[in-house]
Amino acid sequence: MSNNKLVEVKDLKKYFHIKSEGTSETTSVLKAVDGVSLDVFEGEILGVVGESGCGKSTLGKTILRLYDKTEGEVLYRGDDLFHKDSTQMKEMTKKMQMIFQDPYSSLNPRKKVSKIIGQSLDIHNIGTSVERLERVELLMEEVGLNPKYRARYPHQFSGGQRQRIGIARALALQPEFIVCDEAVSALDVSVQAQILNLLLDLQEKHQFTYMFIAHDLAVVEFIATRILVMYLGRIVEIATKAELVDHHVHPYTKALFIASPVTSPRERKEGKHLFQGDVPSPINPPSGCHFHPRCPYAVDKCSVAYPPLKEITPGHFAACWVVQNDIS
Amino acid sequence: MEIKDKDVLLSMENLNFSFTTQRGVVKAVRELSLYIKKGETLTLVGESGCGKSVTAHAINQLNPMPPGKVESGKIFFNGVDLLTLKKSEIEALRGTQISMIFQEPMTALNPVFTVGSQIADVFMTHQNMGKKEAMEKALELFRLVKIPAPERRIHAYPHQLSGGMRQRAMIAMALASPEPGLMIADEPTTALDVTIQAQILDLLQDLKQHVDMSILLITHDMGVVAEMADRVVVMYAGRKVEEADAISIFHNPYHPYTLGLLNSLPSNPKYKGAKRLEAIQGTVPDLLGIKEGCPFANRCEYQSDECAVSFPQEKVIDETHSVWCHNYDKVNRERSM
Numbered sequence: 001m002s003n004n005k006l007v008e009v010k011d012l013k014k015y016f017h018i019k020s021e022g023t024s025e026t027t028s029v030l031k032a033v034d035g036v037s038l039d040v041f042e043g044e045i046l047g048v049v050g051e052s053g054c055g056k057s058t059l060g061k062t063i064l065r066l067y068d069k070t071e072g073e074v075l076y077r078g079d080d081l082f083h084k085d086s087t088q089m090k091e092m093t094k095k096m097q098m099i100f101q102d103p104y105s106s107l108n109p110r111k112k113v114s115k116i117i118g119q120s121l122d123i124h125n126i127g128t129s130v131e132r133l134e135r136v137e138l139l140m141e142e143v144g145l146n147p148k149y150r151a152r153y154p155h156q157f158s159g160g161q162r163q164r165i166g167i168a169r170a171l172a173l174q175p176e177f178i179v180c181d182e183a184v185s186a187l188d189v190s191v192q193a194q195i196l197n198l199l200l201d202l203q204e205k206h207q208f209t210y211m212f213i214a215h216d217l218a219v220v221e222f223i224a225t226r227i228l229v230m231y232l233g234r235i236v237e238i239a240t241k242a243e244l245v246d247h248h249v250h251p252y253t254k255a256l257f258i259a260s261p262v263t264s265p266r267e268r269k270e271g272k273h274l275f276q277g278d279v280p281s282p283i284n285p286p287s288g289c290h291f292h293p294r295c296p297y298a299v300d301k302c303s304v305a306y307p308p309l310k311e312i313t314p315g316h317f318a319a320c321w322v323v324q325n326d327i328s
Numbered sequence: 329m330e331i332k333d334k335d336v337l338l339s340m341e342n343l344n345f346s347f348t349t350q351r352g353v354v355k356a357v358r359e360l361s362l363y364i365k366k367g368e369t370l371t372l373v374g375e376s377g378c379g380k381s382v383t384a385h386a387i388n389q390l391n392p393m394p395p396g397k398v399e400s401g402k403i404f405f406n407g408v409d410l411l412t413l414k415k416s417e418i419e420a421l422r423g424t425q426i427s428m429i430f431q432e433p434m435t436a437l438n439p440v441f442t443v444g445s446q447i448a449d450v451f452m453t454h455q456n457m458g459k460k461e462a463m464e465k466a467l468e469l470f471r472l473v474k475i476p477a478p479e480r481r482i483h484a485y486p487h488q489l490s491g492g493m494r495q496r497a498m499i500a501m502a503l504a505s506p507e508p509g510l511m512i513a514d515e516p517t518t519a520l521d522v523t524i525q526a527q528i529l530d531l532l533q534d535l536k537q538h539v540d541m542s543i544l545l546i547t548h549d550m551g552v553v554a555e556m557a558d559r560v561v562v563m564y565a566g567r568k569v570e571e572a573d574a575i576s577i578f579h580n581p582y583h584p585y586t587l588g589l590l591n592s593l594p595s596n597p598k599y600k601g602a603k604r605l606e607a608i609q610g611t612v613p614d615l616l617g618i619k620e621g622c623p624f625a626n627r628c629e630y631q632s633d634e635c636a637v638s639f640p641q642e643k644v645i646d647e648t649h650s651v652w653c654h655n656y657d658k659v660n661r662e663r664s665m
Contacts, residue, residue: 051521158611188375189548193592193607200604215522218551222594222605259526261551263595265574268555275523277476278490 007040012072032058034233047224097170101182103162107154114150160191232290239316339363343401374563423454425509427502433494437486444482450504469500492524565623572649582651
């Protein structure tokens with residue numbers, strides 16, 4: 001990991017307006033990403049972890065401008081993506097790619113694998129058709145697919161192989177920055193291990209920068225170099241992997257670590273019920289710190305004001321009044 | 329393995345279950361034997377398509393038949409062979425001694441009735457209770473499974489509850505029987521967030537202290553196995569490949585597939601600071617037209633010639649631990665090096 005900032009996200013907000021059925025009135029606002037600032041450094045694997053509805057996927061998609069922002073900035077090598085016109089944005093897609101969760105719905109069932117992987121080469125008019133096919137075959141080999149299957153359709157492949165197709169498609173334009181959105185969540189555990197290894201091999205070979213979004217703490221803990229924890233649209237803690245694993249301070253991060261299943265029956269422990277309650281709806285999140293109704297450490301202030309993300313130790317940020325010792 | 333009959337609630341003997349499809353006959357479960365003792369939690373673990381759900385659904389006969397078919401085998405529950413019972417007798421058992429919770433409680437609950445009335449239904453159908461008494465019983469169960477504000481939630485429709493609460497309601501329904509015997513839990517926490525999963529697993533453990541029941545837990549997640557299991561049956565491509573107490577499965581596995589599953593977990597402590605995982609190569613075989621021999625052979629680093637020819641006989645490690653592998657001693661030697 002270098003100190004070069006590849007992506008800078010500044011106070012990014014993405015709100016969805018929810019309409020009730022049968023009317024045109026906007027009835028409520030879902031603040032999926034609500035004021036997120038972060039840097040992605042060149043060559044790092046930034047793990048983004050959180051439970052459903054925390055906004056982690058929306059964050060990834062808004063950074064790639066697959067969603068329009070509500071407010072804020074996303075700078076890629078210093079340029080604001082949201083100031084680019086469609087031609088400039090099309091150029092940018094060569095640099096930024098995405099790998100999706102569901103290897104079934106993210107591949108067009110009516111297209112052959114060679115078309116799916118080579119589509120971006122067609123769109124950007126890269127090479128002759130013969131060169132494109134050669135490139136597709138190389139990509140298939142690189143992700144562990146036999147190139148002789150290039151004329152097959154997605155349904156003729158297993159889940160793990162389909163995920164390899166999705167990865168090959170993301171690699172076609174030789175990007176720098178790849179957002180992996182729950183890229184291994186739908187896979188069986190033995191296949192998941194293969195794909196994690198593949199993603200690491202590719203990163204080492206091509207010096208990619210990954211933003212690796214997942215709900216599974218163990219997966220993020222293994223693959224990431226830095227970890228960001230989200231809860232209901234906001235960052236609650238961010239630190240290097242070693243720091244976050246050994247010295248996490250935010251009560252929600254603690255809850256995630258405590259809730260993660262043990263790795264041996266010998267380690268079964270009491271006290272998982274320390275953190276009660278459900279994840280609240282992001283449409284109407286609790287006042288103040290969104291985690292306060294579930295937090296055993298909450299004080300009065302927590303229900304009134306949202307704590308800022310503050311540096312606890314160098315490079316380690318947390319948003320918690322109690323941790324920041326600012327509870328008066 | 330010797331089984332003392334009086335402790336055993338359920339025993340399955342040499343079950344063969346197949347599905348007829350347009351492409352041919354799929355042998356989903358082959359020669360499967362297992363037993364569940366009173367009060368214990370047995371987990372069936374394996375990846376998609378290994379036959380774990382089909383095995384469990386064979387017990388309460390929820391597999392669609394046809395296309396499903398029991399080719400052979402026996403399933404004894406409290407001494408009675410379930411496969412010889414009439415449909416009505418099985419239905420009576422389902423509401424009284426064999427209950428079930430599913431992965432997705434939203435699809436398992438009826439969306440047009442309140443959760444309370446659905447639980448009350450169980451009491452009214454199987455215990456001839458009146459509506460009022462049944463609702464009171466349902467409320468009692470809501471308290472037992474720790475649903476917050478139970479008096480209010482009992483009148484809620486499934487969509488008004490969160491995923492975690494819906495699963496609690498399902499568990500309450502499973503407990504709505506006069507003599508809870510066996511609870512079959514099919515991936516009960518797979519659809520839940522991790523903090524909610526911890527709460528539900530905690531609840532199940534807690535209930536076992538208060539209610540006399542056995543749990544057959546089906547999961548793909550070795551983490552859930554580590555949290556819950558007394559004993560474990562590992563399945564691969566329709567076959568039982570290893571069976572042992574939970575500690576032995578995690579600390580003394582003999583089957584290359586069990587070892588591979590444990591090595592596939594990024595949370596395995598051996599990977600602290602590691603750069604890559606020791607992944608099992610290849611993919612699960614197509615069960616259609618699967619050959620004799622060990623189904624794991626083509627992915628196995630320990631495979632020898634005999635693996636392609638015959639499925640191994642049971643190798644007994646100790647009284648609670650058995651493995652079905654031709655080269656189990658080789659696995660053990662290398663693992664302990």
